[in-house]
Amino acid sequence: MSDLNTAMIEKYRSNFLKEVEANVEEGEWVKMCMQCGVCSGSCPLGKHWDHPPQEIFMMIRANKREEVLSTDSMWMCTSCYNCIARCPRGLPITHIMHGLAVYSKRLGLIQKKQPTAEFSQIFWDNLMKKGRVNELKLGLSMYFKDGFGQGVKNAMANQKLGQNMMKAKRMNAMEFFGGHSVKDLSGFQNMVKKAQEIEEGNLKDAK
Ligand code: SF4
Numbered sequence: 001m002s003d004l005n006t007a008m009i010e011k012y013r014s015n016f017l018k019e020v021e022a023n024v025e026e027g028e029w030v031k032m033c034m035q036c037g038v039c040s041g042s043c044p045l046g047k048h049w050d051h052p053p054q055e056i057f058m059m060i061r062a063n064k065r066e067e068v069l070s071t072d073s074m075w076m077c078t079s080c081y082n083c084i085a086r087c088p089r090g091l092p093i094t095h096i097m098h099g100l101a102v103y104s105k106r107l108g109l110i111q112k113k114q115p116t117a118e119f120s121q122i123f124w125d126n127l128m129k130k131g132r133v134n135e136l137k138l139g140l141s142m143y144f145k146d147g148f149g150q151g152v153k154n155a156m157a158n159q160k161l162g163q164n165m166m167k168a169k170r171m172n173a174m175e176f177f178g179g180h181s182v183k184d185l186s187g188f189q190n191m192v193k194k195a196q197e198i199e200e201g202n203l204k205d206a207k
């Protein structure tokens, strides 16, 4: 268990709602949920998850900390915004779902092989190198993340897609050798580092 997770359990013992309100993006909205179920009924994917949004909000209020933070349901949200458009209480449901995903990652509670979390990390690492996404390297990183053999199979299966992206100039073979970076790369990296420090500081203050 990570030190941060232990500290948070200690600080918010038996009050998971308070922990969510203090540490999760838009978490202060959870208490406004009236459990009508419209969000879960509107979510195109929720029925395939362990816990659709309405259930997650009910579990937060019922203090089911471990179940909420270890489920991968919030990682499956595609940001379609159906739920937000229909919630009679105007909860920013999508943001809360993503906020919970980010918080569980910070606490070291996500499953190692959760595919969306894996993709997010690969995307982030790719973006941070040049300040912009290198589509070719992003695709290759995804194809080869489970080893060379699987990577070759993935690349063969998707070669048509790659060719079409090159034709549409969404991908350039020269990107393999580095690709463009933003004009002020170190400025960009410093800005992100500063934002991360501020966020980390906010979490420490919450301890
Ligand atoms: S639609 Fe809004 S009020 Fe209804 S269950 Fe979902 S979040 Fe709660």
Ligand code: SF4
Pocket: 039, 042, 043, 044, 045, 046, 053, 076, 077, 078, 079, 080, 081, 082, 083, 084, 093, 094, 097
């Ligand atoms: S934004 Fe996420 S939680 Fe809301 S309906 Fe779409 S997939 Fe479901």
